[in-house]
Amino acid sequence: MAKYQVESWGANYFSVDDDGFATVTPDPQAGASVRVADIVEELRRRGFRSPFMLRFPQILKDRVRRLNEAFGEAIREFDYPSTYQGVFPVKVNQQKVVVDALTEMSGRHRYGLEVGSKAELVLGLTHDLHPEALLICNGYKDRDYIELALRAAHAGSRVILICETIHEVKDVLSVASEIGVAPAMGFRARLNSKGAGKWIESGGNHAKFGLSTLEILEAVAMLEAAGCSDVLKCLHFHIGSQISDILCIKEAVKEGARLFCHIKRRVPSLSILDMGGGLGVDYDGSSTSSDWSRNYSLEQYCRECVYSVLTVCRQEEVAPPMLVTESGRAIVAYGSLTVVSPLKIIGRTSPGEVPIGPDSCHQVRELRSSLNEIKPENWREVVNDAKALNEEIQVGFKLGFVSLEDRAAGEALYGDICRMALSLMNQEEEDPEEVSELRDMLAPMLVCNFSVFQSTPDTWAVRQVFPIMPLSRLNAEKTVDATIGDITCDSDGRIDDFLGETGTCQKTISLPSFDVDEPFLIGIFLVGAYQDTLGDFHNLFGSANEAAVWVDGPKDFRIVNQYRGTTVSEAMALFGYERQGMVSRFEDRHGGDDSADTARYRDCFLRVLSSGTYLRR
């Protein structure tokens, strides 16, 4: 797998230069690249240590531009008689640097925001949007949420309150009449169509959100009875994230458009069709309908949306709506990169000397001689015999007649035999399952300075595959197949899903040989969507050191924002341990003692409180 398939998943933002360094090109139109390792080097000069979270605002802007230009192009191609306006669903990444970069595009593309809670609404209201840009309010709502949204609308924001339930329709009408503000309302429809891939259950008739067909009719009747059906402006649906198959998008859009036409006949004020998110990201670079890819491009997605809506509206003879999408993942995934550094390798990577005493048991002696006899022709028999011998040794140890030394020798020799088998066989010609079973069993774990739960929670929660590759030595021969472990005290704190051959994943990553004492860095790419807020504080490991990076020209970059990661006292404060309280407690216990030892203990205690939560290297 040459260069970790970066040309397939890098989307012109990430690449490898001639000297084998990973590069980033945050603005592909300008074309200037820098080495990621140079950015990390600059951060180290400023006193920051791994793990790092690098953010590229130029990538975010480029994504917004591409999505809008692709919709613009499709609208021209099909002569679509209305317009497109996107919104960014802030739940996908609420970080201020991220939302700031995105809303700077609001003026040019009338790009808006989608929010799903009171806190997200407040977040949305703190950003300057173009007066025509939409602020779409989704999620379950109480009267405070509704009142704040209505007052914002009254003050000039273009707010659309999407009703998720019949109760919300009632509540919106009642709060609106109390405060004397006319709402702009949308209905979220529960479609029959489902997505495809990991989040298939978000859609369909059993979805958590949205109005059923019967409820939509009921809600329309409710508006009509109140004499205000013209508050209804928007029909919305969202069938799930990372939709891997374009056919599912097409079906959902057609169904949504049909529903739109039927309702619009009764409620002519309906003029917006909000098709939700779901635009997929090609994490595994395969361009297939595998869970971590999608079998279409961003441009095809836009054409499919425009064409399907237009076709249905023509059949129904209804004026086509303004189109809205809420793409989140496809906008922000590329914009962030986590960089971790290896601390040590656990497990043997090559056969070594195994000490065997003169009185070791016959199984150990047999294993030793098998190691000398293994050949390309007999590796399978030798491995199977060795497995049985090792099991005998393990059982013997439990029963008390095999020594600790023999157990150690048995385990080491069995591993060496398997390793020899792998190197002797022609891996291309053997059964791939047998090969990968041996490889996975032998794989050492590369322990890196980070927490899976903080930085890449979806690798643990949904076994998401992110592209992972070293930031240097990418031309070097790969000699180690390893899994990646983090430094939490949790056996789930590991990554063992990596890109395999096209569209498949494998348990190990192939790495060049390196010395853990030299600077060697590994990048976990495309982590800009969902990872920030889903990340947690397991073992009290906090956020990584962070930097937003702006590239001005070839090899020329600026760090426009830098944030120190969570300190020990900040991590503890989140769980009720205030720094002041911890310090006073220390003084209560030891304050009376003015010995030099206590002074050193105090210094060390205070230093650790103020330092980062990760290992200092």
Ligand SMILES: *Cc1c(COP(=O)(O)O)cnc(C)c1O
């Ligand atoms: C989560 C969500 C989105 C974003 O989906 P992506 O797959 O990230 O594009 C859009 N709309 C709604 C209603 C959502 O809940």
